[in-house]
Amino acid sequence: MTAPKRKARANGEGTIYQRNDGRWEAAGYVLAADGSRKRVRVYGTTRKNAADKLAEKIADSNRGLPVATADSTVGVYLAYWLNSVAVHRLRENTLTRYATCIRLYLKPGLGTKKLARLTARDVRTFLDRLRTTCQCCAQELDIVRRRCCRIGECCDKLLSPLTVTYVHSVLKSALEHAVREDELPRNVARNVKTTVPRPRRFTPLTxxxxxxxxxxxxxxxxxxxxxxxxxxxxxxxxxxxxxxxxxxxxxxxxxxxxxxxxxxxxxxxxxxxxxxxxxxxxxxxxxxxxxxxxxxxxxxxxxxxxxxxxxxxxxxxxxxxxxxxxxxxxxxxxxxxxxxxxxxRIRFHDLRHSTATLLLEQGVDLVVIKELLGHAHIGVTAGVYAHVRLRLQRQAIDTLNDSLGTGNDDPDDPPAADVIR
CATH class of the missing domain: 1.10.443.10 (Intergrase catalytic core)
Structure with missing residues (x-):
């Protein structure tokens, strides 16, 4: 007895087939972020899983919502991600900083690259160039203001390591969404390691x-x-x-x-x-x-x-x-x-640092300080005030050294207790 033929999919529903690696791939045409119609591919562990993912994208496309595709350029995808994804989960000021980061750095540096062909080497090269390029010249501010390279005296206005790390994190966030939506197999930006910038020094009040x-x-x-x-x-x-x-x-x-x-x-x-x-x-x-x-x-x-x-x-x-x-x-x-x-002169925010520093120096428990400051994790509190804790450790060690370094045993000291292991 022959197996019944699978019902043909209707026009516009796309195609579904099983790949050699066992996963199911579904493909269909959707409205892309640049206004054109492009073929999108999604993957699933079962036929139904892949079909459901494709149906969701086609439904969004039919409602006029643009859908990101791997055939898009990085610039087009970043615009889609910012306006259709990030806008719903970020605070307005954070969204503004993301938009500025994309406009000034990511789009000029990687915007013309195909999203599907973006490699870790591309990201690493982009970040290295970002670290060493005068931004006054890169953004053509010298032409408007007639200075810097325009007059042959480059000001070497380089980005801080903190800003470069921030640009990298925005790119990682955008590509991570592409991975979650099965547009990319992996997040190549995560394979690029950047140096962790030194924490900003603050000068709390005594x-x-x-x-x-x-x-x-x-x-x-x-x-x-x-x-x-x-x-x-x-x-x-x-x-x-x-x-x-x-x-x-x-x-x-x-x-x-x-x-x-x-x-x-x-x-x-x-x-x-x-x-x-x-x-x-x-x-x-x-x-x-x-x-x-x-x-x-x-x-x-x-x-x-x-x-x-x-x-x-x-x-x-x-x-x-x-x-x-x-x-x-x-x-x-x-x-x-x-x-x-x-x-x-100190920043207003240094008043907050002053509070935490003074509390630590008074021996207040780190958990209490964390709750007072409203930090999400105690690791944040411990990391920000590590220098204070180190100073307190040194004071404790010095106190112990003073105790051990006298060389005079008190005959009234109790005998040492046995240590139970």
Missing amino acids: ATEARQLLQAAKADRLHALYELALRTGLRKGELLGLHWEDLDLDAGTAAIRRSLQRTRTGGLTPLPTKTRASERRIALPTRCIESLKSHRERQEKERTASGTNWRERGLVFTTPTGGPLDPANLTRRFCVLLDQTGLR
Whole structure:
């Protein structure tokens, strides 16, 4: 008895066959990212698995959604990935940085390469060239500004190792999606190893400098903000995004739910916290509770003085008329305060580092600091403050050396206990 013939697939459903390696391959025509119709191939462990993947892509294409294909160039695929994939899972500011990275570096360097033919060598060559090429010349800024190579004096404006690593990570993320959608068999960018850039050095305040800053800030209308920044380690956006409803001054707690950020499309916008771990409830120090109560009284007076000009947002820290504080303006105010106090210039974010450093030096457990700062993993906390932990280790070792190096045995010391193995 002969096996029944498989029903022929309808026009437009594509073709399916089993490969020599045992996997099933399905191919069909879809709407590509550049507006043309191109043949796409997907793979599956079973015939049904491959057919379902192809049907999903054809359905997206029939709805007018572009589908990435391995026949696309890297530039076309990156545009598709940015506008159809990354836009749904990235914060707006992160998406803007990704778009800038693609526009300035990835598209000019790899944009004309066929996605399916991209190799690890291509990626390595591109990154090496990126490290050694003057960006003023590469982006033709010298032509516009008539300087650098335009006048025969190259300024050697090279990208920092951190930026090169960031460009590499964006490319890896895009190609990883192509692998997940079976457009590529492997992520060639992952086969290229780049040097890990040295972490950015920060200069936290000492305990004496922190006290000096807080003393000088007492005359500032944002004194409560500086108290919170130094005593709790909150991020700038978290401080500016605090609402009065987030605070329970009687219980002495604060719920960190959002972060105020300036976006390209929405201006000053409250956004979700940086990570899920950043959404947390923290205990407020007594000094912070006192300063917040004073700040609320001052804000009530400003509301009365502003009258109809007051813009009620429910924010803790506002402009004198109730509007949200711009993060850039806060940075400028902070620099002025440092200059008036006679302290060295540091970043506002270094207040957060100062909090963690001072807590570590007081012997506070790393887990407690991790929860206070809202780090996703304790490894982040341990990595950022490794230099502090090393200094504490040295102090502990020096203490032990002092104890062992006296050479005088105390007759009253108890005998050594047996060690149980």
